[in-house]
Amino acid sequence: MSYISSVMEEVVKRNPNEPEFHQAVKEVLESLAPVMEKHPEFEKLGLLERLVEPERQIMFRVPWVDDNGKVQVNRGFRVQYNSAIGPYKGGLRFHPSVYLGIIKFLGFEQTFKNSLTGLPIGGAKGGSDFDPKGKSDEEVMRFCQSFMTELYRHIGPDTDVPAGDIGVGGREIGYLYGQYKKIRNAFEGVLTGKGPAWGGSLARTEATGYGLCYFVDEMIKAKGKSFKDATVVISGSGNVAVYATQKVQELGGKVVALSDSNGYIYDPNGINFDTVKRIKEVERKRIKEYVTAHPQAEYTEGSTGIWGIKCDIALPCATQNELDESSAQKLVDNGCWAVGEGANMPSTPEAIEVFLKNKVLFAPAKAANAGGVATSALEMSQNSMRYAWTFEEVDGKLKGIMADIYKKASAAAKEYGHEDNLVVGANIAGFLKVATAMLNQGII
Ligand code: NDP
Ligand code: 2IT
Secondary structure, three states: OOHHHHHHHHHHHHOOOOHHHHHHHHHHHHHOHHHHHHOOHHHHOOHHHHHOOOOEEEEEEEEEEOOOOOEEEEEEEEEEEEOOOOOEEEEEEEOOOOOHHHHHHHHHHHHHHHHHOOOOOEEEEEEEOOOOOOOOHHHHHHHHHHHHHHHHHHOEOOOEEEEOEOOEOHHHHHHHHHHHHHHHOOOOOOOOOOOHHHOOOOOHHHHHHHHHHHHHHHHHHOOOOOOOOOEEEEEOOOHHHHHHHHHHHHOOOEEEEEEOOOEEEEOOOOOOHHHHHHHHHHOOOOHHHHHHHOOOOEEEEOOHHHHHOOOOEEEEOOOOOOEOHHHHHHHHHOOOOEEEOOOOOOEOHHHHHHHHHOOOEEEOHHHHOOHHHHHHHHHHHHHHHOOOOOHHHHHHHHHHHHHHHHHHHHHHHHHOOOOOOHHHHHHHHHHHHHHHHHHHOOOO
16 A cells, blocks of 8 residues: 555544545645655655644633523634644634534644745644624623633744634634733734734735735736636635635626625626625625615525536635535536635535646635735734834735745646646645655654
8 A cells, every 4th residue: 555545544544533634634645646756755754644643632611601691611622733834823713513623624734825825834723613603792702711711821922823714803813812911911923813903914804815816816827817807706705705805806807796604696797895895894794685785686595506607717715615526517617717715625626626627727725825824924923023014015925925825836736747736736835845844853
């Protein structure tokens, strides 16, 4: 049996009932076949066995009191996956679907993504099965305070720096930061995605969505295409989807659809960004509210129907495995020629196969959505300097980083015999830096 197959077999055996984790590991390991051929020393040093095992996994009780005075108990997680190239870094997800397997898959992906940014950050992820939907501000605050009352002992600006992800945005980062500061009596860069008034970087809110568009723009430009006059479908209507919408419009494309877990909206005239921003960020309401302000738009129940809308470019920006084989086939049949993953692992392996087989230009998540964490690393730099760059300075650096990630991924794909396959290219380029660091640092 090959080295890769035996490591994969062991991963499935040692981590039962964690299908998302298996899926993420399998994709990366399969991409690494040409690397293992070139570097037999990796096997001798047990590099892959070490890489697939998180350095540390923390699970904890999060008790809090709801508005009715009832005690609620959630489960908290922090998986500190790999610190070979820098302090642990990665978001926190609050969603009822969260369990250890989800956090492990996200921490594993984060390790390679962070490596691709070229910045000194290791990989981690955390979160809770807490559902912020329908909770009052006070409930969210009490939950965040309880969560941080345990998490604080495991993190620090040179140890582990959490940020946002699904269900965790500026409001939650504020409550988490306030509690950390109170317990530690230290105003330090322990979280990113902070408010600009208290150490947050300008452009961090926009960074993942903008970065996704910068990456896709590089990828399609290399093939003589552009966003100009392209019809674009974006799934989700959270932080990533909203700012991807804004940037697509700035680049001359027309976004015609957005969604949430209940359904999707279709506006043939092009989505009105200001309406979406108001509904999602100010009112915190559902995407179906959009049709009240824009009666020419339609709302349809069920979120996967969005992939049946005819488009040139599709940007899945909601969640893992939201785009399966049949949805991919529908996109291809309708003439879609580029896909950029804003969410983490939104396409199933079968969907990716459909895209690659049909020569759809495909931008994989760990490269395409790295702009968020890259800007988090820029926030860490600014905190260390006790200084703040302007929006334009940060945005300019973000653009440069995304172009560089595209170059690295496409060069690695070519060098290892898979020209134009950015899945393989991103996995290899992300892996090599982490692998080199791990080898240099001994058996740790
Ligand atoms: P938000 O919480 O702001 O938004 C999430 C969006 O996705 C919402 O519209 C939500 O709908 C939808 N969604 C979530 N879960 C599901 C589900 N199970 N089925 C269908 N729709 C769902 O999160 P973000 O925008 O921050 O994150 C979106 C994706 O991007 C995630 O995969 C995240 O890991 C990834 N990402 C985020 C980064 C960031 O900086 N924020 C950086 C890199 C990647 P509803 O309201 O109905 O739940
Ligand atoms: O998946 C991701 O890259 C994020 N949720 C952002 C992590 C971060 O530390 O900014």
